Amino acid sequence: MTTTMAQALNAALRDALKDDDRVLVFGEDVGALGGVFRVTDGITADFGEDRCFDTPLAESGIVGFAVGMAMGGFRPVVEMQFDAFAYPAFEQITSHVAKLRNRTRGALSLPMVIRIPYAGGIGGVEHHCDSSEVYYTHTPGLRVVTPGTAQDAYDLLRDAIDSPDPVVFLEPKARYWSGEEVGFTRSGPAMDKAVVRKTGKDVTLIAYGPMVATAMETAEAAKDEGWDVEVVDLRSLSPFDDETVTASVRRTGRAVVVHEAAGFGGYGAEVVARVTEQCFHQLHAPVLRVTGLDIPYPAPKLERHTLPDVDRILDTIARLQWADTPVVAGA
Amino acid sequence: MAVETLLPSASPVRFVAEDGTRADRHGGYAEPTETRLKETYRLMVLGRRFDVQATALTKQGRLAVYPSSAGQEACQVAAALALQDNDWLFPTYRDSVALVARGLKPGEVLTLLRGDAHCGYNPTETRVAPQCTPLATQTLHAAGLAHAMQRRGEDAVALALIGDGATSEGDFHEALNFAAVFKAPVVFFVQNNRYAISVPFEKQSAAPALAYKGIGYGMRSEQVDGNDAVAVLAVLDDAVKHAREGKGPVLVEAHTYRIDAHTNADDATRYRDADEVAKWREADPVKRLETYLKDRNSLSEHEIELCHAEAEEFAQSVRDTLNAESELDPMSLFDHVYAEPTRQLQRQRAMVAAELEV
Numbered sequence: 001m002t003t004t005m006a007q008a009l010n011a012a013l014r015d016a017l018k019d020d021d022r023v024l025v026f027g028e029d030v031g032a033l034g035g036v037f038r039v040t041d042g043i044t045a046d047f048g049e050d051r052c053f054d055t056p057l058a059e060s061g062i063v064g065f066a067v068g069m070a071m072g073g074f075r076p077v078v079e080m081q082f083d084a085f086a087y088p089a090f091e092q093i094t095s096h097v098a099k100l101r102n103r104t105r106g107a108l109s110l111p112m113v114i115r116i117p118y119a120g121g122i123g124g125v126e127h128h129c130d131s132s133e134v135y136y137t138h139t140p141g142l143r144v145v146t147p148g149t150a151q152d153a154y155d156l157l158r159d160a161i162d163s164p165d166p167v168v169f170l171e172p173k174a175r176y177w178s179g180e181e182v183g184f185t186r187s188g189p190a191m192d193k194a195v196v197r198k199t200g201k202d203v204t205l206i207a208y209g210p211m212v213a214t215a216m217e218t219a220e221a222a223k224d225e226g227w228d229v230e231v232v233d234l235r236s237l238s239p240f241d242d243e244t245v246t247a248s249v250r251r252t253g254r255a256v257v258v259h260e261a262a263g264f265g266g267y268g269a270e271v272v273a274r275v276t277e278q279c280f281h282q283l284h285a286p287v288l289r290v291t292g293l294d295i296p297y298p299a300p301k302l303e304r305h306t307l308p309d310v311d312r313i314l315d316t317i318a319r320l321q322w323a324d325t326p327v328v329a330g331a
Numbered sequence: 332m333a334v335e336t337l338l339p340s341a342s343p344v345r346f347v348a349e350d351g352t353r354a355d356r357h358g359g360y361a362e363p364t365e366t367r368l369k370e371t372y373r374l375m376v377l378g379r380r381f382d383v384q385a386t387a388l389t390k391q392g393r394l395a396v397y398p399s400s401a402g403q404e405a406c407q408v409a410a411a412l413a414l415q416d417n418d419w420l421f422p423t424y425r426d427s428v429a430l431v432a433r434g435l436k437p438g439e440v441l442t443l444l445r446g447d448a449h450c451g452y453n454p455t456e457t458r459v460a461p462q463c464t465p466l467a468t469q470t471l472h473a474a475g476l477a478h479a480m481q482r483r484g485e486d487a488v489a490l491a492l493i494g495d496g497a498t499s500e501g502d503f504h505e506a507l508n509f510a511a512v513f514k515a516p517v518v519f520f521v522q523n524n525r526y527a528i529s530v531p532f533e534k535q536s537a538a539p540a541l542a543y544k545g546i547g548y549g550m551r552s553e554q555v556d557g558n559d560a561v562a563v564l565a566v567l568d569d570a571v572k573h574a575r576e577g578k579g580p581v582l583v584e585a586h587t588y589r590i591d592a593h594t595n596a597d598d599a600t601r602y603r604d605a606d607e608v609a610k611w612r613e614a615d616p617v618k619r620l621e622t623y624l625k626d627r628n629s630l631s632e633h634e635i636e637l638c639h640a641e642a643e644e645f646a647q648s649v650r651d652t653l654n655a656e657s658e659l660d661p662m663s664l665f666d667h668v669y670a671e672p673t674r675q676l677q678r679q680r681a682m683v684a685a686e687l688e689v
């Protein structure tokens with residue numbers, strides 16, 4: 001039976017609520033409605049209002065309240081309705097969620113999960129499509145993860161809820177409805193570890209969240225060009241799994257980082273820097289990036305121009321010095 | 332809920348007039364016992380001396396900065412005394428005297444301002460949250476923790492301190508709303524000291540009193556003369572009791588004044604005139620309580636002297652603690668960022684360790 005990513009997340013929440021009394025789910029419209037993306041569908045009905053409840057409509061309030069509840073021994077899993085609507089909570093996240101353990105020298109920790117549906121590709125109107133990962137990955141003290149598959153959505157959310165550290169859990173909303181076979185037993189720790197989704201010997205595509213599926217499609221299409229593409233799914237954006245990524249790039253000698261967020265100062269820059277530092281002698285070409293344009297997220301009818309797609313990724317792979325032509329980095 | 336039950340008194344609750352004589356705006360509150368009032372007095376004298384000492388230590392470079400609460404001792408001490416051991420206090424940078432009154436050691440209290448660490452005490456043991464610098468954010472934590480304690484069936488209350496300026500921040504309003512909706516056992520205690528750094532209250536809010544802010548959220552609210560320790564303690568005792576009994580959160584506004592500048596680094600003459608400060612000096616909360624207790628034969632000259640002697644000794648201990656060079660381990664920089672250090676942090680730790688070898 002195929003399961004969608006939204007259903008996998010729902011199952012993860014249910015299993016976590018079952019396993020640990022301290023776990024609570026709250027946010028805007030998560031109760032009777034089941035969340036605008038139905039990730040919390042039926043949870044209030046099955047677990048009661050005590051365990052899954054609607055709060056007043058205030059993001060800073062939700063996160064700040066969760067801070068106090070985590071201090072008081074609970075493990076809150078809060079939902080921000082959409083990426084750009086988490087910004088009112090930014091101060092709580094960066095000033096308090098990320099820092100309390102450090103400020104109190106370990107006396108207080110905040111085991112909590114902030115779930116944020118993020119990124120575009122769903123024809124959403126403005127403020128519903130931001131790729132906000134870098135704001136969080138740039139903040140020490142937070143763990144930032146994003147699943148690319150339904151199975152990972154299950155595993156990562158279970159791990160995130162168990163984590164003693166606060167986790168920003170980015171859900172690629174364009175993938176909520178894509179289905180696959182999911183086994184709801186945890187296959188081992190998923191947090192902190194990138195995975196090789198597909199092996200290949202010519203080039204490593206490094207992707208995460210919504211771009212994992214696009215990278216997989218690209219790998220398929222690349223066969224026609226005679227390229228054997230390896231796909232690495234980061235899963236954990238912070239901390240970053242250097243080992244898996246560099247091992248792959250050392251094998252292939254070439255790498256392209258793909259993400260939806262704007263490229264300038266983006267997450268890809270960090271990946272490129274790390275890969276270059278660690279794989280310099282194995283690289284046959286500069287590490288390139290395919291990213292969203294450096295513009296505010298566009299109106300729905302234009303979003304396809306910013307989203308990295310198979311063609312744009314293939315064009316970038318082509319620039320990786322397949323023949324003896326010199327590489328021109330940067331378009 | 333009827334609005335009348337939420338409304339604050341028409342004018343600030345007051346038990347003692349500025350000259351120390353009995354005032355009659357009790358608002359139906361019970362007067363704290365003589366024993367508690369004498370304890371309040373003792374801690375106010377101690378707090379005042381601590382404050383003067385800490386300010387002096389900034390001049391000697393022993394403290395990076397100190398925000399004085401001189402003039403606000405009635406609020407500071409009452410906030411601590413209204414709570415039981417298992418209740419939680421959520422202080423700001425200005426509330427060091429409240430921490431002293433709660434029994435924390437000067438070294439623990441001043442760790443933050445000295446620049447040694449972000450928090451000098453263990454919050455779970457002391458039930459005092461780290462002193463909060465981002466304005467109003469702690470009010471939400473207090474509401475959340477109060478709700479958590481209530482769910483666990485703990486018989487405990489949270490009290491969040493906040494300044495007048497910070498009540499303009501969104502988090503304050505979100506906290507009142509959350510607390511009221513969840514009926515969390517939390518007391519929000521606003522010390523309206525009339526200035527947010529340089530901005531006077533008139534430019535901060537058009538509300539006739541900040542106490543009125545509670546009503547819109549469905550919260551019981553009160554205002555009190557913040558320089559009358561008897562009144563502040565009476566009102567806070569009642570507010571804490573109300574919260575503890577599960578009747579919901581309470582907002583209390585104390586009308587008071589910051590006698591010194593915002594911090595030692597601030598020049599208060601740029602934004603307020605000497606006459607105003609002189610007038611408020613007359614309203615000194617320590618002197619007022621002293622006169623009141625003396626006139627009622629509750630406090631003898633000898634006891635007053637003992638309080639001052641104890642305060643002097645305390646100041647000496649503050650100096651001794653702060654004058655000792657602190658030993659800080661640079662390797663501790665890498666501790667407690669995450670439950671387990673990431674590989675990235677392990678590498679950076681090794682780098683700093685290597686640098687220190689040379």
Ligand SMILES: Cc1ncc(C[n+]2csc(CCOP(=O)(O)OP(=O)(O)O)c2C)c(N)n1
Nearest residue numbers: 425464465466494495496497524526527528
């Ligand atoms: C979110 C935020 N904005 C600005 C500041 C800088 N700041 C520190 S204290 C202060 C004034 C606060 O005034 P008030 O709330 O009345 O408290 P008081 O200092 O008078 O006790 C400001 C603006 C801050 N700490 N946090």
